[in-house]
Amino acid sequence: MPSTELPVLFTCAGSRGLRATWAAEEAGVDVELKLLPFPPRFTAPEFLEINPLGTVPMLVDGETAMTESCAIAHYLASKGGDRSLVVEPDEADYAAYLDFTYHADATITFPQTVYMRFALFEKDKGWGEAGQAYAKWFWKRLVKLEQRLESREYLCADRFTVADICCGYALILARKVGLDEGVPATLKAYRERLIAREGYLRAVEREAAGPAAI
Incomplete structure (x- = not known):
């Protein structure tokens, strides 16, 4: 059976991770938001155990781990019931x-x-x-x-x-x-x-x- 756990988004308020939070809201995708103080590699060293880069955002969705904000935004938009946020391969643009x-x-x-x-x-x-x-x-x-x-x-x-x-x-x-x-x-x-x-x-x-x- 598929996991019932929500994707977890680690981010700092107003950082590039806002792209991911924004995409999730637009797509109607539930995520568990975890806010870190900035910059997390110095202010939250325990985060390095989850993401050795110490960067935000980071998305953890089951076995999936992503650290690029634009890729995370695309990924979350693709999981939504309304896929209008994503342009599909068969579309002109x-x-x-x-x-x-x-x-x-x-x-x-x-x-x-x-x-x-x-x-x-x-x-x-x-x-x-x-x-x-x-x-x-x-x-x-x-x-x-x-x-x-x-x-x-x-x-x-x-x-x-x-x-x-x-x-x-x-x-x-x-x-x-x-x-x-x-x-x-x-x-x-x-x-x-x-x-x-x-x-x-x-x-x-x-x-x-x-x-x-x-």
């Missing part, structure tokens, strides 16, 4: 869906994380100039999203999908960490559409009220 879902971390979020290190977490080391260089790099990398959304409401298949969750999170993070100056107005409007969704609001509320992890 399948390739675009894959491309933008992976684009979210590989191209957009990467310069953000380096900026955050130089400009926020280690700013006392005098690396502000390097941080600003990565800020400009991030802004330049938004061009693909901007062009894609010139004539459409969502990225793929004329509907809200995991690709929007993954790329949208990067825009949400940009405002949170002081990178909004170079975000185009069209992408800010896109972000406003995303964060007005009930699934997003539920995800944020749930992370804010989540139980301690370990």
Whole structure:
């Protein structure tokens, strides 16, 4: 018989794990949310016994263990009764869906994380100039999203999908960490559409009220 245990999502409130929490809420998939203090590899060393990388999010679903936020979002969306969040292989925008879902971390979020290190977490080391260089790099990398959304409401298949969750999170993070100056107005409007969704609001509320992890 299949396991009746819920998938367990380890995360930090507002981190990349929000993609997974958001996808679960949109798809109507129950997960057991375990909130960790940030950064967990230092503040919750016992978490290293579960995930030696010490990174969040991490999803444990039976024998399945996943540590990539975009992959977890896709996985959870695929488990939902309504699969509209996922673009299927026989749909015209399948390739675009894959491309933008992976684009979210590989191209957009990467310069953000380096900026955050130089400009926020280690700013006392005098690396502000390097941080600003990565800020400009991030802004330049938004061009693909901007062009894609010139004539459409969502990225793929004329509907809200995991690709929007993954790329949208990067825009949400940009405002949170002081990178909004170079975000185009069209992408800010896109972000406003995303964060007005009930699934997003539920995800944020749930992370804010989540139980301690370990």
